[in-house]
Amino acid sequence: MFSRVNEFWAESARPGWKLTVAGTSGRIDADSRQRSIAALASLSETELVDACLAGRREAFDVIVERHRRSVYQLCYRFVGNHEDASDLSQDVFVRAYRGLKNFKRQSSIGTWLYRIGVNVCLNRVTAKTPLLEPIEPERHPDEGAADPMQSLVQSEQAARVRAAIRRLPRKQRTTLILRVYHELPHEEIARILGSSVGAVKANFFHALGNLKRLLQSEEC
């Protein structure tokens, strides 16, 4: 594992470094960073973590590239707007980089990032009272929809569901988001939340029940 990492280590280094390999030296430019990232892209997640811990900064870029979409979507589910989701995603990756040496490898790096993401999002949501999401269907118009009225109704309904989800208790909300939108198995959610599968299923059941009541109360 380390030998593969070392091969890549020899191929590239941080931009601006003077690299000497087998008697040759040259200045590493931005292109070599891209080449390095492309070369690292074939590594497994464990190998990427090893490379990061060995000082390969670009290996973390590859981890970010692989998981940025799921992390952003998780954050968006919690906060409901692009700006905060973007800031939180950045925060998740920075925390992951700082804590990489503590990554136990008992779970996938994706699960580990989800765990960091959940903590970051819940802390942010607690610190900052979530605003009720304004219904602005024109911001995300569904241009492909045949019926604009149907599209508008669907957007309003989605906004209502998002607002109701945000009113759920923390664990129920987290379980619902991870199960429904990220389609994680109950076992993985249990690992992320540090609870049992039975507790996760109970949380999910209560989350659905409460969501039903919240939506019904809004309709009345």
Added chain:
Amino acid sequence: MKQVFLATMRHLTAEQFVDIVEGREIDDDGTRHLAGCAACRQEVEALRSVLLQANIVEVPEPSPLFWNHLSARVRAAVDETPPSRWWRWSLARVVFAGGAVASLVLVLTMTMIRRPPVISEDAPIERSSASGSTVPSDQGEAVTFDEDEPDWAMVATVAESFDWDDVEAGMPVRPGSAERAIAQLSDEERSELARLLKEALGLPKS
């Protein structure tokens, strides 16, 4: 028969509801109960309905440029990441331990190189107003002794001939120094020394 009846009467658990809604099979007792319990069937339908409603919520896709922008932001933030608390704490501990060791070494060195004040042979011995003499000690205090007492006088005379470098090196006696010291004694002092030595050794007085 009674057990079967009780099983069919007990409503489904939260875990069983979740399994049914997500399309997994439940045990026979649960299945039998569901077949005969309208309330549980209604609950299952309500959960399926709310799950469908939840599923329509999608995250708007950000601009395609956003992903590279996010990566760049993360890269910049990571590059600015200060050393972790753990690292800083370790550094502080190393610095503290180093400082403590340096202080200890300094104190020991100062103690070892510290010497008593050199009393020059030319320096006059400060005489006390009475019949005693006063010699400054290394703590700055004056040590007074009675110069009329022959034992003190002899010790003072012998001590004046000590080289403090010899004292520091463990007071080795230079070859012939004892003979030289005795040769410098007067007749009275020699006889007194002989008396003291005989007394110390338990020999009969002549």
